[in-house]
Amino acid sequence: MATQSPVTAVLDKTQASQPPRLFLATLHEWVTTVDHKKIGLMYIGYALFFLVVAGFEAILMRIQLAIPNNTFVSPQAFNRLFTMHGTTMVFFVGMPILFGFGNYLVPLMIGARDMAFPRLNAFSFWVSAFGGSLLYFSYLGGDGLYGAGSAPDVGWFAYAPLTARVFSPGHSTDYWTLAVLLSGIGNIGTALNIVATTICMRCPGMKLNRMPLLVWLYLVTSMMVFVAVSPLTAAQIMLLLDRYLGSHFFDTQAGGSAVLWMHFFWIFGHPEVYILVLPAFAFANEIIPVFSRKAIFGYPAMVAASVGIGFISLSVWAHHMFTVGMGAGANTFFTLSTMVIAVPTGIKIFNWLATLWGGKIRYTVAMMFSVGFLFQFLIAGLTGIMLSASPFDWQLGNSYFVVAHFHYVLVGAILFMIFAAFYYWYPKMTGHMLDEKLGKWHFWLFLIGFHLTFDFMHIPGILGMPRRIYTYEADRGWMLLNMITSSGAFFQAIATLLFVYNMVWSYFKGPIAGADPWDAWTLEWSTVSPPPAYNFATIPTVESRRPLWDLKHPEDPDTRYE
């Protein structure tokens, strides 16, 4: 900065004009970048690519299940489809998209110039991206080309002994294991980076109790990654040892235990749900207050509830195993601990409602997705409480009811908030607004499709339709319900394509956003859109939770109330 004035960031709307760049130079710049914003965008880009791929797999499955005795895909191909769909959605869509937003937003929100370890950040991204490519390379490998085997068909949970050499010859399971192992290493690296950034890189005045709730939630999420993803990494190492060196961890013929794999997998698998949903809460914590024109209600309670969810979620994994036969003591413990999670989650929902209460609500597309999230997350939580009661779970375990429940969480809550986050932060990332009209079409189409699919999916579950079957007989009474479910999937697909189109169109034709299009309060809106490589010309100093509110309203700053 040339001036010596105490000015940190001047919001100007002029985009510095740059000479056109050669394609190779641009590519080289992106491949070698250590800038947290570019890495964040690359995470988001590759997650969106896999979202479309895994969504396509879901569509194929729904076509197969739309009518009874269908022969659209073979049973083997169906097994591969649901394995790849689940694995991709969790490891190569959910995690990278949320870490992408974290990468982009956390340094901006705490007033830092970059992450604590920029090169580790780039390493984590490329390792994760390589994992995703490796998983899909198994499809290209085909049956037996260079002994490559083909796409994994053991389910995203890879239960033992399905994964043993005898039941899973070839290398499909090895592709799965290595892909998940690599993505786990990348996730641990990114989580480490986010924790170190949050603790060590905050700008002056950004005390822990002044951090935006988004940063708090990413801190909790990252801490959970250390204690949840690492066990998965350990279990993957064991599986590789079993398959390559002939050890007997999960080999029941030699006294090994298949249930031990379930424990190790779900010690990761259940906290994983909260690793995915806490960033979704984080987006809601930023979006709902801005469009209600009120500060978030109950900031300390929100932080406490998030930390509480983080701790409790580590003691609920075996509710995935009620039907395994663990005994009454274990079932009771895991029933109760699962139900206890409803308490901090309820605190969050009530705080969001209290934030909306009496607010001047602006129904932008981001806000519409957030309100949809509130209702759908409530329903998802209620069916979750139903399933956490072990006697009820004995009836519905491994039925379509369970599938409907967790898609309500993953799509109805998490994906809705991811869409909201796109509409909210896209202007910051690109400098252009997303088209609101197209966005409303996207919202309503997706909402209708979502409810057609997943509301009606509960019922065949109650009627006894099991998961993971590739077809069914016509006389079971599931036919109409499956038809409705499948038609809903098409609505969702069309809406998602509309969204992708909107992003591309708005990048070139969307109106210029300016630095602060939503009249928001956190630090990322104080710099230009898109932010320069160094984020802030001068590192800002903050004195309250809403630094930009203090600037815009010097007559009524937040600092008076602290």
Next chain:
Amino acid sequence: MSEAVAAIIPHNADEDWKLPSRGIVGMACLILAEASIFIIFVVAYIFYLGKSITGPTPHEVLTLPILTSICLLSSSATVHFAVSALHAGKQSMCSLWLALTVLLGGIFLAGTAQEWYHLIYHDGLTIRTNLFGTTFYSLVGLHASHVIVGLFMLALALVFSLRGDLTSRHTERLEVLSLYWHFVDAVWVIVFLVVYVLGR
């Protein structure tokens, strides 16, 4: 869409603002993640205790590695002295303590190698023999691989120190490395108790 407001954030230069070091926080996170991995392997070891269908059993083949354990645990002290020496600006003392650390760690590793050689070629225990072999080699091997990584880093620090490139400005970096080494030692205490004391 509102007009962009000129954001002027007052900068209070003389405010005291101290935050923890990145290296130490990062290493603490890595240790937390590594500890979770070790816990899973320890749980597997304990879960499969006495469940091997065939021999040999731990009681028949394992001997307590007292000497090498003493070497490894004392290397925690020597690396601490190396950091203190560097902090005080005594570079040659730092080199000496680092060399001693590498030597003690090397003795431990040689002890593990000898133990494994004996187990494989005299007792016929490999990773495929039974559940004991499976869990023993994976848990002890995971620890040994961490010792190898630590020794490599310490040897690198020793080379820098001998060349005179390691000065008191780098105290914090050496401290981060020593944190890792302390962790490797602490894990050995657990492994020793579980495998050689409880498991026998």
